[in-house]
Amino acid sequence: MSGIKRLVVDVLIPNNIPIDELSLKLSKTKGAEGVDVLILEVERKVEAAKITIEGDDLDFAAIKEVFHQTGASLQSVDRVTCGKRIVG
Amino acid sequence: MIIGFFKKEVKKHHDRLRFYESITGMSKIIRRYFVMNSFDGALTIFGFLIGGYVANVTDAKLIIGLGLSTSIAIGISGLTGALLTETAEREREIKSMEKALQRNLDDTDYKRAYDFASILAGVVDGVSPVLATLVLLAPFAIIEASQAYYYSFALALLVFFGLGMFLGKISKTSLILTGIKLVLAGLFCMVVILAIGAV
Numbered sequence: 001m002s003g004i005k006r007l008v009v010d011v012l013i014p015n016n017i018p019i020d021e022l023s024l025k026l027s028k029t030k031g032a033e034g035v036d037v038l039i040l041e042v043e044r045k046v047e048a049a050k051i052t053i054e055g056d057d058l059d060f061a062a063i064k065e066v067f068h069q070t071g072a073s074l075q076s077v078d079r080v081t082c083g084k085r086i087v088g
Numbered sequence: 089m090i091i092g093f094f095k096k097e098v099k100k101h102h103d104r105l106r107f108y109e110s111i112t113g114m115s116k117i118i119r120r121y122f123v124m125n126s127f128d129g130a131l132t133i134f135g136f137l138i139g140g141y142v143a144n145v146t147d148a149k150l151i152i153g154l155g156l157s158t159s160i161a162i163g164i165s166g167l168t169g170a171l172l173t174e175t176a177e178r179e180r181e182i183k184s185m186e187k188a189l190q191r192n193l194d195d196t197d198y199k200r201a202y203d204f205a206s207i208l209a210g211v212v213d214g215v216s217p218v219l220a221t222l223v224l225l226a227p228f229a230i231i232e233a234s235q236a237y238y239y240s241f242a243l244a245l246l247v248f249f250g251l252g253m254f255l256g257k258i259s260k261t262s263l264i265l266t267g268i269k270l271v272l273a274g275l276f277c278m279v280v281i282l283a284i285g286a287v
Contacts, residue, residue, distance in 0.1 A: 012189050014198065018110050045188040071111075071198030073189040 003031070003057030005086055008079035012046045013072045019049070025066045026051070030059040050078070054086075104197075111198060114205035117174075119258060121213045125166045127251050127270065129159055129217025133224045134244040135277055141237045142285035148233040152225055159221030167214025174206040220247055241278075248274045 013022065023035045033055035041048040053063060067074050081087065109115055133155055140151055182202055186193050193199045224244050227236035249267040256266030 014111075014185055014189065016111050016113075017198070021107060021110060043188070045185060069197040071185070071189065071193055071196055073191045 002083055004060060004080060004082050005054065005056065005058070006079065006081035007053045007058055007060065007063065007077070009051050009053075009077050010075040011049055011051055011067060011072045012075060013049055013070075015042065015045060015047050017070055017072065019047075022066070022070055022072065023051075025070065026053055026063060029053075029062040029066060031055040031057040032063075046073075048075075107197065108201035108204050111201040112178075112205040114208060117205070117209055118212050119254075121166075121170060121209055122216045123251050123255055123258075125162075125213050126216040126220040127248070127273075128166075129162050130220035130224060130244055130247045130251070131274060131277055132158060132162060132217075133221045134241070134274055135281055137224065137237060137240050137244075138278055138281045139285075142282065146233045148228045148236065151228050151233060151236075155221060155225045155228075159218045159225075162221070163214045163218040166217055167210045170213035171206060171210030174209045178202040178206050223247060245271050245274060 013019065019037045019039065023037045026032060027035045032053050034053070036052040038050045038052075039047050040050055064074060066072075136155060136158060137151070145151060182193055182199060185198075224240050224247070227239035227243065230236070231239070248270040252267035252270035253263040255270070256263035259266070
């Protein structure tokens with residue numbers, strides 16, 4: 001299937017949100033097969049993270065809703081991979 | 089099918105509560121409120137009953153009526169006090185987090201977790217003293233007032249000991265020792281009231 005296969009985003013996460021909870025919530029969104037959360041920087045109240053989600057026909061709206069509900073703040077979409085196969 | 093639906097609902101609520109707990113750490117606050125205000129309610133009614141005993145009040149209806157109104161007042165005081173202070177504290181926390189995240193947190197599970205924690209703290213703070221009071225007043229509903237005093241005093245000491253043990257469990261220290269500490273606080277209250285009564 002085509003659609004979004006990989007998504008790399010930069011987010012700010014409140015530091016009282018356990019990242020395992022956040023990654024599990026993301027992994028339950030439609031089409032998601034794997035999630036990787038990498039913490040880049042830890043500040044007093046928030047953590048900056050690079051999140052990679054891979055799967056088949058990822059539901060970007062559902063992913064944004066998970067960020068919205070958990071209090072995470074989407075800063076930028078750094079990479080989107082679409083099509084029949086992953087390039088790069 | 090019904091059991092499956094029920095299990096799914098329970099799991100959904102359990103997951104939500106676990107998420108709320110991980111954000112707010114509400115269980116710590118709630119157990120603190122529970123012990124603090126149960127002790128508050130129990131000690132107030134204990135003092136009230138010692139006063140009744142010293143003054144030789146033997147009208148059970150009067151004791152239950154006065155005791156219940158006192159406990160309701162303590163309960164409402166706990167409910168409003170905890171709700172207002174917790175809400176104010178958590179509003180401040182949310183505002184500061186909004187600033188750090190550069191976004192609004194209205195209508196999110198994150199904010200709902202804080203609202204839920206504030207309401208639960210208020211309910212626990214309001215209900216716990218009333219429950220403790222009901223335990224202490226129960227003998228007056230069953231047996232004659234002159235006898236009920238002794239049962240109530242024994243129940244009060246048991247409640248103090250139980251709350252102390254709960255504190256000991258939280259702090260992972262000796263359950264007996266923390267139990268005895270709260271019993272001593274109750275006995276100290278008794279001695280002071282009896283001394284005032286003697287004067």
